[in-house]
Amino acid sequence: MSNLQLPTSNSKRIAIIGGGFAGMTAAYELGKLGYQTFLFERASELGGLASTFPIEGTRLERGYHHWFTSDTHIIAQMHELGLGDRVQWIPSKTGWFENGKIWNMVTPLDVLRLGTIPFVDRLRLGFAVAYLTYLQASKNNLAKYEKITALEWWKKYGGNAVWDKVWSPMFRGKFGAEAEHISMVYIWYKIVLRIGSRRGVSKEELGYPRGSYQVLIDALENAIRKQGGKIFCGATVKRVVIENGIATGLQFADDETSQAAQKQLGNAQFDKIICTAPSFAALKIISEFPREYVAKMNAAKYMAAVLLVLKLKQPLTRIYWMNIADRSIPFVATIEQTNFLAPDIYNGKRVLYVSNYLDAASPYFQMSRDELFNAYLPHLQKLNPGFSPGWVEETWHFKEAAAQPIMPLNYSKMIPEHRTPLRNLYLANTTQIYPEDRGTNYSVLLGQEIAAMVEEDAKRDA
Numbered sequence: 001m002s003n004l005q006l007p008t009s010n011s012k013r014i015a016i017i018g019g020g021f022a023g024m025t026a027a028y029e030l031g032k033l034g035y036q037t038f039l040f041e042r043a044s045e046l047g048g049l050a051s052t053f054p055i056e057g058t059r060l061e062r063g064y065h066h067w068f069t070s071d072t073h074i075i076a077q078m079h080e081l082g083l084g085d086r087v088q089w090i091p092s093k094t095g096w097f098e099n100g101k102i103w104n105m106v107t108p109l110d111v112l113r114l115g116t117i118p119f120v121d122r123l124r125l126g127f128a129v130a131y132l133t134y135l136q137a138s139k140n141n142l143a144k145y146e147k148i149t150a151l152e153w154w155k156k157y158g159g160n161a162v163w164d165k166v167w168s169p170m171f172r173g174k175f176g177a178e179a180e181h182i183s184m185v186y187i188w189y190k191i192v193l194r195i196g197s198r199r200g201v202s203k204e205e206l207g208y209p210r211g212s213y214q215v216l217i218d219a220l221e222n223a224i225r226k227q228g229g230k231i232f233c234g235a236t237v238k239r240v241v242i243e244n245g246i247a248t249g250l251q252f253a254d255d256e257t258s259q260a261a262q263k264q265l266g267n268a269q270f271d272k273i274i275c276t277a278p279s280f281a282a283l284k285i286i287s288e289f290p291r292e293y294v295a296k297m298n299a300a301k302y303m304a305a306v307l308l309v310l311k312l313k314q315p316l317t318r319i320y321w322m323n324i325a326d327r328s329i330p331f332v333a334t335i336e337q338t339n340f341l342a343p344d345i346y347n348g349k350r351v352l353y354v355s356n357y358l359d360a361a362s363p364y365f366q367m368s369r370d371e372l373f374n375a376y377l378p379h380l381q382k383l384n385p386g387f388s389p390g391w392v393e394e395t396w397h398f399k400e401a402a403a404q405p406i407m408p409l410n411y412s413k414m415i416p417e418h419r420t421p422l423r424n425l426y427l428a429n430t431t432q433i434y435p436e437d438r439g440t441n442y443s444v445l446l447g448q449e450i451a452a453m454v455e456e457d458a459k460r461d462a
């Protein structure tokens with residue numbers, strides 16, 4: 001049963017730029033409060049980084065997605081929208097590829113068995129992780145861990161081998177050239193959340209909505225429309241109009257669908273505007289921010305992601321999430337969806353993501369789908385020597401320029417405020433999620449928080 005609240009009447013017009021989870025949630029929450037919401041998404045469909053594509057009669061995220069049990073905000077949203085029965089928890093199978101071998105990485109015992117580093121270093125790794133987990137309760141440690149890089153911390157407390165053989169390969173893969181500058185906060189919080197995600201020491205369960213993220217995207221879209229909210233897909237905002245330091249309206253790009261949105265909208269004046277676009281995209285459409293705020297918006301950099309999705313006749317490995325520690329391999333992870341969900345969902349086909357986080361200038365980001373497949377092929381054969389192109393029935397290729405923000409040291413002092421220096425203009429994007437790492441759960445929370453802020457300000461203005 002859905003718990004939708006009926007909107008009260010409120011004549012204030014709120015524009016939301018971006019139809020990802022932050023934007024959709026903000027529109028939904030403001031709709032509940034009775035505001036007139038207008039959601040603009042430049043892509044042809046809603047969902048942002050968590051959007052899906054059709055495959056074998058169902059939908060699948062363009063980039064692999066799951067929940068941790070700590071993702072309480074998005075799970076609550078699922079329940080609120082009547083989708084509680086779609087929430088499923090599944091034991092995960094995590095692995096590690098190095099020295100030509102797949103190592104299990106599910107339980108603490110697996111870490112002790114990891115044969116790529118000396119036993120004494122495995123023990124140091126285990127103790128260090130246990131120590132970090134123990135620190136969970138102490139939020140004051142944030143200040144301590146954001147001052148130090150992960151490299152410095154691990155070399156000091158875990159030893160060189162633990163950094164060189166465990167964290168460094170993962171970091172280089174996820175953060176590229178920035179790997180050695182990433183703050184220890186990132187690992188500390190990841191460990192806290194991942195361990196907190198376990199219902200016992202021996203297994204980890206991950207969540208996934210039955211029917212894919214699309215069920216929640218559809219439910220949000222329906223709820224927003226039911227509230228009277230207007231949704232415009234294929235509508236690219238070209239400029240936020242600022243008059244005397246106050247955000248007053250929007251202008252749209254010259255392409256056909258954006259102009260059609262403009263025409264349908266008629267009045268492009270708004271009382272308040274929320275921008276959920278990545279910071280670099282926001283800066284293209286808002287040029288009036290003072291220099292200090294622009295510096296904050298530029299403090300976090302973004303890594304891009306490139307995904308190759310393969311529909312296969314048979315499994316590549318037995319692992320769902322495989323970290324690739326072997327640096328001769330030009331991708332950072334394989335995520336075999338059908339080692340997580342039953343292949344029947346995809347008509348018995350096997351589905352594999354080959355994932356890379358990189359700088360948008362990297363040649364791998366520029367490659368076409370076929371170039372990428374050919375570049376990856378010999379390396380997929382390292383994971384399974386039997387693998388051949390004949391196993392592949394279909395391929396998809398997705399690129400995201402703002403996949404992962406990278407926070408510098410002491411970032412808590414540089415986060416751009418949600419209430420921007422331009423009146424009636426709010427910023428709500430993944431660079432403001434800290435110390436948690438970006439994720440749909442936190443974009444839902446961001447959308448809720450920004451809606452509450454808009455309501456507070458609207459009441460004050462009244």
Ligand SMILES: Cc1cc2nc3c(=O)[nH]c(=O)nc-3n(C[C@H](O)[C@H](O)[C@H](O)COP(=O)(O)OP(=O)(O)OC[C@H]3O[C@@H](n4cnc5c(N)ncnc54)[C@H](O)[C@@H]3O)c2cc1C
Nearest residue numbers: 018020021022042048049063065066236237277439440443
């Ligand atoms: C490969 C990959 C794997 C991930 N795995 C997980 C996972 O397992 N679990 C999880 O919870 N999260 C995961 N995430 C992260 C998650 O998808 C994001 O954190 C979340 O979806 C971000 O939502 P958002 O609304 O904050 O931003 P976005 O989804 O980036 O939404 C911003 C929107 O603004 C739009 N926009 C930008 N400029 C304009 C403009 N000028 N006019 C109109 N629209 C504009 C964009 O098109 C976009 O849709 C993953 C991300 C990636 C890339």
